[in-house]
Amino acid sequence: MIVIVWVMTDSFKGDLDTWLEGYIGGDLFITSSLPMGREVWNRLESVEGVAVAAPVSYLEVEWRTPSGEQEEISFMGLDPVSYTDVTSFLFSQTEGSEQQAVQKLAQGGSVFISSVIAEKYGLQPGGDIQLKTRSGVREFHIAGVVVDYYNQGLVINGSWTDMQRYFRQKDANVFLIRVEEGYEFEDIARAIDEKYGKRDQLVVVSNQSMLERISLLMRQAFSMFDVLSLIALMVGFFGITNTLTMNVVERTREIGMLRGIGMTRQQIVVMVLAEAGLMGIIGGVFGLFFGVILSRIFLLAMTAMSGYKLAYILPLTRIIVAVLMALVVSQVAALFPALRAAKIRILEAIQYE
Numbered sequence: 001m002i003v004i005v006w007v008m009t010d011s012f013k014g015d016l017d018t019w020l021e022g023y024i025g026g027d028l029f030i031t032s033s034l035p036m037g038r039e040v041w042n043r044l045e046s047v048e049g050v051a052v053a054a055p056v057s058y059l060e061v062e063w064r065t066p067s068g069e070q071e072e073i074s075f076m077g078l079d080p081v082s083y084t085d086v087t088s089f090l091f092s093q094t095e096g097s098e099q100q101a102v103q104k105l106a107q108g109g110s111v112f113i114s115s116v117i118a119e120k121y122g123l124q125p126g127g128d129i130q131l132k133t134r135s136g137v138r139e140f141h142i143a144g145v146v147v148d149y150y151n152q153g154l155v156i157n158g159s160w161t162d163m164q165r166y167f168r169q170k171d172a173n174v175f176l177i178r179v180e181e182g183y184e185f186e187d188i189a190r191a192i193d194e195k196y197g198k199r200d201q202l203v204v205v206s207n208q209s210m211l212e213r214i215s216l217l218m219r220q221a222f223s224m225f226d227v228l229s230l231i232a233l234m235v236g237f238f239g240i241t242n243t244l245t246m247n248v249v250e251r252t253r254e255i256g257m258l259r260g261i262g263m264t265r266q267q268i269v270v271m272v273l274a275e276a277g278l279m280g281i282i283g284g285v286f287g288l289f290f291g292v293i294l295s296r297i298f299l300l301a302m303t304a305m306s307g308y309k310l311a312y313i314l315p316l317t318r319i320i321v322a323v324l325m326a327l328v329v330s331q332v333a334a335l336f337p338a339l340r341a342a343k344i345r346i347l348e349a350i351q352y353e
Contacts, residue, residue, distance in 0.1 A: 027185050028177035029205045030192070035171035036200065043196055044175055049183035050192075054082040055172035057163060062132040063156075066121050073117075074155040075131070076148075077163030080106040086178045089157075093118070093145040095125035101144035108162050110143040116153025118145045129156070133166035176207075236283065236326070237333045244276055244337035248344075255341055256350045265342040272338035273331055280330025284323045 030044070036055070044053040057077040062070050080102050092115045094101040104110040111131075113123060123129065128139045140158070148155050163169050179188050189204045196202055248255070255268060263271075292314065299312055 027179040027207055028189055029207050030175040030177060031173065031203045033201050036175065037171050040200055044177065044192065047188065047192055047195065049180050049188045050177055051180040052082050052085040052178045054086040054176040055079060055160065056174040056176065057169055057172045059167060059169050061167065064130040064137065074151040075167065076150065076155055076157045077160050077169060078157060079160040086176045090147040091144055092147055093125050095143055104143040105159050108159055110141040112144045112146045112157035113142055114148040114153045114155050115145050134168050135166060138166060233329055237329055240276055240279060240330050240333035241336060244272060244334050248337045248341045252344060253350060255344050256346050259346045260350065268342045269338040272341050273334050276330045276334030277327055280326045281323065284326030288319060288322060
């Protein structure tokens, strides 16, 4: 079970790290407690050293699912031109090339849906999605599918123009800043804060420092699985040590007789280690077998509850590593019982009751 969790979490961490690098793109990340309109956008781009400022705005909208139900979803409004100058989309599917998909988004009437929505509702590029706008329900063309975990993946990316036209939203929640070459991030952040920080109540953060903080939180969260793996290894270690120690005590007379007919101490050690190795391999195989079954049940339950299509990955390399780990742990755990068995004296062992 620990092996399967290890595989799933590592795969998820890889996707999440890649998405975070795109989501927190550029060099600086700016937020404010006040609405940030076009004037703030212009002021940010007027700062010396700022190459591009890309606005991003989030709002909750209603959409009609393929089954006809009304649900709330996050609409992420962005300016495709400035956004792609600062960072990039992480596409999983597109209609045509990625550049063509971005062009369709910029032209209006098209959106990018998250991979979560695409898998959950069976939507593909080239189809349509219905959103409830200020002027009524409107169909938007699906130009691409992107990896986006914002709001648990229930998010749609649309153009800044469409956001203003159909949802009457004109202010940004976030600005992503790309700094010109030759300028330091810290210097530009300090200049923005000194000029407009107090006026517009801006919070300027280096994307690198934000990524480091998020990565730290992620490592702390996923370290729980490392602790579970360590506990499992310790339980197996002490279980094998206790079992073999009791086995050696119960077989004291047998070991004495084997020593009496010529078996050396080294051969006794090898015998006990071989028994431990067999226990480790059998335990590792059974653990993998039941771990696969439990993880499949767990995955099916998650799929049934969330409606998401989750892929099951079982890499051969990690299975081999897991069996080898079980073998190594069994050998280390058997050292004490093996050495104890080798020290048994022949006469005392034969007289042992």
